[in-house]
Amino acid sequence: MSYDFLYEVGEDGIAHITLNRPEVMNALTFDIYAQLRDLFAGLRGNDEVRVVVLTGAGEHFCSGGDVHGIIGELFKRDMKGHLEFTRMTGAVVQHMRLLDKPIIASLNGMTAGAGAVLALASDLRIASEKARIAFLFSRVGLTGADMGAAHMLPRVIGMGRATELLMLGDTIDATTAERYGLVNRVVPYEELQEATLQWARKLAQGPGFALSMTKHMLNAEQHMDIVSALEAEAQAQALMLMGEDHRLFYEAAKDKQKPKFTGR
Structure with missing residues (x-):
């Protein structure tokens, strides 16, 4: 199947999903959401894959939904069309959480909006020192409760911190994210790929x-x-x-x- 992102599975059982629109900080499109939804659903029955690594091409992880490609287009839809979209984005997270294999989010740079939720829906998060994270929905006039964020975030970092991030929409650096418990580990930018692979290999070789x-x-x-x-x-x-x-x-x-x- 053809994807609007990079996807490959190594002989070691590690599947690599690389969001590949670096010119727009790997912003998501309608098609990418749908493709991620279907890919994560299909991986449940794929015995060749033992671990999934999710990252972004270039210097950033994911800036969220494409402003013009999604937001502009959604204004042309009625309420039913909007609900179809939000249910589709939620289905991506649902299939990530239901996937019976570990997912590692490797955060190389900006991780915002829906990108932050994709990282949150992963099982482990390792960030470079250049990573920045923002649940910025409230800053664009939307509820911070999007794609399961209000369900997952308090369970990861506690209600107080989750309220802060979802209501204020502030951007936090990697060190703060680690202090909050939002990321498991922070490494130098140039060591991110190898550090991620070390975790992935350990999990792939595990039970x-x-x-x-x-x-x-x-x-x-x-x-x-x-x-x-x-x-x-x-x-x-x-x-x-x-x-x-x-x-x-x-x-x-x-x-x-x-x-x-x-x-x-």
Whole structure:
């Protein structure tokens, strides 16, 4: 399939999605939203892919929706047309969260609007020291609650910080984002690609089914009380204890070797 971004899968099981409109800071179009939605949905059944890396070409990650290509066009639509668009953008996030594989957002530069939400919807975020993040919806007369931001952001950085970022729409630098807990790690700009690949390789070589179950449980337990969470984890872990990867770990440990996981 042809995409309006770069997409490739290496022999190591790492899929690379690179937003590729550097002349407009990798702004998103209607087609790119739809293509990302369908790609993330399809990856759920793709056993060749074990980890996804999402980044932007050039010096920036993503500046959000294209001002002229999207905003200008939306003014020509009625309410039903607007709702179709917002549901489509939300579906991108839905399929990212439902994807049973880790997603790493590699933030090289400006990460704004919908770009910030794509980073937020990823499982891990590693940023270069040049990265800047802004949930700027309120600055353009829109609610900060877009594409699931009001659901996800408080769970990542807390209600107070989330309210600050979604209401003020201020741009924060990478150091502040790390202090808030919005990014997991900040590295020098020239080291970003290698640092991202180190994480991706480690995850790709890890126990795929166990990582999938971990992501599933992190999603599910956000809505559980402690008793329900404990029972859910007991059932999940009992299943994993019978898994092939856990047995491979045990056999390797007996031989003082490093396990080679199969993802089962």
